[in-house]
Amino acid sequence: MSTEHDSSAPAEPRTLSDSLREAAQTLASAGVPTPEVDAELLAAHVLGLSRGELAAAAFRGADAPTGADAEAFDSFIARRAAREPLQHLTGLAPFRHLELRVGPGVFVPRPETEMVAQLAIDALRVVPDEAPIAVDLGTGSGAIALAMATEVPQARVHAAENAVDAFIWTKENFAAHAPEARLAFVDLASAFPELDGQVAVLVSNPPYVPDDAIPRDPEVRLWDPPSALYGGADGLDVVRTLSQVGLRLLRSGGTLVIEHGEWQGAPIRSLLTADGWRATATHPDLTMRDRATTALRP
Numbered sequence: 068m069s070t071e072h073d074s075s076a077p078a079e080p081r082t083l084s085d086s087l088r089e090a091a092q093t094l095a096s097a098g099v100p101t102p103e104v105d106a107e108l109l110a111a112h113v114l115g116l117s118r119g120e121l122a123a124a125a126f127r128g129a130d131a132p133t134g135a136d137a138e139a140f141d142s143f144i145a146r147r148a149a150r151e152p153l154q155h156l157t158g159l160a161p162f163r164h165l166e167l168r169v170g171p172g173v174f175v176p177r178p179e180t181e182m183v184a185q186l187a188i189d190a191l192r193v194v195p196d197e198a199p200i201a202v203d204l205g206t207g208s209g210a211i212a213l214a215m216a217t218e219v220p221q222a223r224v225h226a227a228e229n230a231v232d233a234f235i236w237t238k239e240n241f242a243a244h245a246p247e248a249r250l251a252f253v254d255l256a257s258a259f260p261e262l263d264g265q266v267a268v269l270v271s272n273p274p275y276v277p278d279d280a281i282p283r284d285p286e287v288r289l290w291d292p293p294s295a296l297y298g299g300a301d302g303l304d305v306v307r308t309l310s311q312v313g314l315r316l317l318r319s320g321g322t323l324v325i326e327h328g329e330w331q332g333a334p335i336r337s338l339l340t341a342d343g344w345r346a347t348a349t350h351p352d353l354t355m356r357d358r359a360t361t362a363l364r365p
Contacts, residue, residue, distance in 0.1 A: 083124055086110070086131040090144045097148035105153050109143045112157045150285035162210045165217065168239050169208050172232025174295035175286075176210035179352040180272055183326045183359045184214040186350060187270040190322040190361075191219045198223050199267040202316060204255035204309065207233055207295060209240040211270055216245035224248040227258040230294055256308050259316060266316040272326040273305035274298040302328065306335055310342045317364040329356040336360060 087106050094102035111121040113136055132140050143156050152175055154160040160169045162176045163184060169175050191201050201219070203212035203226040212226035226248065228237050234252055241250045251258065255271070275298045282288045282296065298305050306325060313323045323344065327335055332349030339347045344362035352358035 081131040083110070083121075083129040083131050086137075086140070087125060090140070093144055093148055097150065099147060099150070105147055106144065108153060109147065109156060110140055113140045113143065150289065152286045152290050155290065160208065160210075162208075163214050163218075165210070165213055165244055167208045167210060167213070168236055168243070170236060171290065172230070172292060173236040174207040174233065174291050176208055179354070179356075179358055180210060180326060181214075182350070182352050183270065183272060183324060184211045186359055186361060187211060187268050187322075187324045188215055188218050190324065191215060191222050191268045194267040196267065197221065200225070200262060200265055201268040201270070202226070202259060202262065202266050204258060204269065204271040204312065205273050205295075205305070206237060206250070207272065209237045209244075209250070211272060212248060212250075213240060213244045215268075215270075216248040225259055225262065226250050227253045227255050229254045230292060232292065233295070255305075256312060258312070263315050264318050266318065266321055268322045268324065269309075269313050269317050270324040271305075271309050273309060275302045275306065275327045275331060277302040301334070302331060303334060303338065306331075307338060310339055310344070313344075313362075314342065314364060319364055321364045323362045323364065324359055325361075326359050327357070329358070332357040332360055336362075 087110060090106035091102040094105055099105055107118055107121055111118050146156060147153060154169050154175045155171060158168060158170060160167045160175050163181050167176060191199055199222050201215050201222050201224045206212045206226035206228045209226060212224050215222055216224040228234050229252060237250060241248055274294065274296050276296045278297050278300055309325060317323060325335065336347040336349060339362045343365050345365050347360060347362040349357050349360045
């Protein structure tokens with residue numbers, strides 16, 4: 068009896084699960100933090116499926132992508148392995164209940180910023196005005212402003228952005244999610260003088276990385292626009308500006324919300340207190356890292 072392997076036996080067809088597993092291995096080898104998740108999201112994007120539909124197809128033993136789908140998936144995996152942001156590849160970034168269009172030139176909104184938006188939304192919801200005014204300075208993709216506009220629909224939301232490459236994406240997101248909100252191409256230092264003393268909530272996710280603190284993650288270091296990252300020698304240059312702009316824009320008792328790095332709560336509270344702000348408080352995100360500081364205008 069021959070014991071040699073029968074090379075004429077047909078090879079087992081590659082399945083979707085095989086393709087996902089191999090892609091995840093490639094991403095893991097490249098140091099991508101969530102290789103399985105990213106592989107699934109990219110496959111779902113290429114195949115036009117939800118992530119749940121993709122999982123069901125893989126469970127059923129569906130065949131691996133072929134033809135143009137296989138080429139697109141392989142290309143996306145190679146680009147992600149080179150640490151191009153996942154959101155740039157799919158063109159979408161989830162933020163609270165929104166899906167925002169993003170790409171090169173605009174800061175990709177992070178999950179931790181969702182709690183910053185929550186602080187602003189909570190403050191806005193308790194304002195007794197029929198149509199309270201909210202302002203988001205340096206809005207980037209529009210994430211925080213659009214969260215306020217869609218979750219507090221009675222609010223009048225104004226947002227400022229002055230980076231040309233980012234503004235292209237911002238305009239698209241405002242048109243899709245809150246066309247009634249106001250978006251202005253203007254520097255935050257001089258934004259909205261016609262609203263002086265009328266704003267109930269002012270929120271910002273400014274650049275706050277110190278100039279010499281180069282981010283470790285390639286997705287941030289290589290792809291996020293420097294103007295959205297770096298905030299001077301101590302990272303607080305724009306925060307100082309926001310303090311003064313907030314005193315101009317906010318009405319008495321109005322709320323200021325500023326996102327920042329985990330070690331910056333104390334110096335920001337000191338800075339705001341010295342400028343005359345009241346009730347300064349720093350708030351942790353879901354990972355228990357300090358993420359935002361709030362204050363009330365005197």
